[in-house]
Amino acid sequence: MTQQTHQSAGMKWWRMTRPHTLTASFVPVILGTALTLEYTYTVRWNLFWAMLTASMLIQIATNLFNEYFDYKRGLDTKDSIGIGGSIVRDGFEPKTISNLAKLLCLISLFIGLYICIHSSWWVGLSGIGCMAVGYLYSGGSKPIAYTPFGEIASGLFMGLFILWIAFFIQADTLTMRAVLISLPIGFLVGAINMANNLRDLDNDQEKGRHTLPIVLGYERAVKVFSYVIATAYLWMVGLVLAHVISFWALLVFLSLPKALRAILGFKIKRTALELMPAMQATAQLSTLFGLLLFVGIILEHVV
Template identity: 55%
Template sequence: MQHQSLSGSVSGIKPDKSWRVWWMLTRPHTLTAAFVPVTLGTVLALETGRIDIWLFLAMLVASILIQIGTNLFNEYFDFVRGLDNENSVGIGGAIVRYGMKPKTVLYLAYGLFAAAVLLGIYICISSSWWLALIGLICMAVGYLYTGGPLPISYTPFGEIMSGVFMGMIIILISYFLQTGELTWSVFLVSLPITILVGGINLSNNIRDLVGDKENGRKTLPILAGRKNAVQILSWVFIVSYVLIGLYVALGILTVWSFLVLLSLPKPIKAIKEFKAKEKPADLMVAMKSTAQTNTFFGLLLALALVIHYFV
């Protein structure tokens, strides 16, 4: 049995500090959940003709830093609570596979959040100090997802929290930075991405259902059952696409928005994989397809808006 130490590395594993280990520690497949909302929120502001590229870049980098920091907190706290081992699926594995010191991961997470705060100061100076409060709440949610006395990841609210704070809030802030205002149409357009980001979290919890249940978690898939959880994920995809059709019908979006239909093969593939397979190691394609649904859907919607504004 490996000895686990919070200050030192995991004994019996040779430390590996190559760039690949650091890269995997960021959980790169999750980073589009930060990139897409910022891009969409900024593109929505194109109609006003007021795009500040530096504010866009500051918001983009800050969102990515918070996302990576949240991933590192997940890595650290799941290790501390004994949830992760070298065979765990879907983790960076820097601690349990490559012997990185747990405290190194924790301090790096704090450092990334601190860097995001510095960018946040620039963002607030350029817009509104109310965003400081919203930003701090977002970071608190990122920390409390696996940290604190009652982690969000142990409750059935993970999908809602991730969808709202990594989808809707980022889109609204990105739009506000460029325009100084918020509109109902922007709020409505943020809903499909909010739902899809929550779907990424749901797919992760479906994959980890057995292990989470053994460790006392009460996630949505555990409470609803695996079959019902997969059905909920199906509706997550369906509702997201139906909303686009509804918005086109109401004149909120243009027919160019039907470009999002080009992403349909991804959610179809994800659901087929979840229905056909159950072992966590066999569900990486399903996980990837779920994340790619959000990526392609969001970027195609952004492209549709760009075409509408400039063609």
């Protein structure tokens, strides 16, 4: 019984981190590092692991702040759909969650200091910006999560900025090629956020939020969601045709079935519970697309 209790407690803590969102932190890091093969075949592994750890800790801290402030504002109940609402559902102390989020941010700051010592202090400013957005997404007097700009904030700071920093600390520069190749990752990280807001549209509207799906309306929001995902694929085709990246990048199209599942899921279903598979497919799409692009980048240099 004790072992089962420990396993149950461990699972609750695991759910609290919202593991399906962690793709938004580790995929940009591995891609940003892989893109530096254009300049060097030697990866500075100490900076890679430091960056990967800091990024994932910031992502988890962001999720914990979101959990805490959603509870404080009364958004979460025991009937909340998904893995959010752990405080009310699993009995966590709100202050414990808040303090843990702050601790993870503090650890990330020390890791960031180490990265700065071995690269550039400009990296520290960028990292602090990402951390600040992670807090302000759900904290502060006017949380980003209550506005139509959540998708842009997550795509830019948790997708593109992390990839750019990962590239910079390895190559000591940031190239236009890296920026162009990174954009689809930003699109898909933003799509994860939009999928979450589509699922929560009715509840968010009742609580006074003005997320992008609420502003656009459900049907138009699903169209925008579909266009964003389609743009990620078309962008890669354009980069291949423009000789910015090799044809190996088209491996990302192996993830297309997952994209179609996500899009069709939102078009066919409507209630929060029914939309859970579509939201999960969106997170899986971001992971699979990013990993396939990583493979394509590696093959570009070894084949």
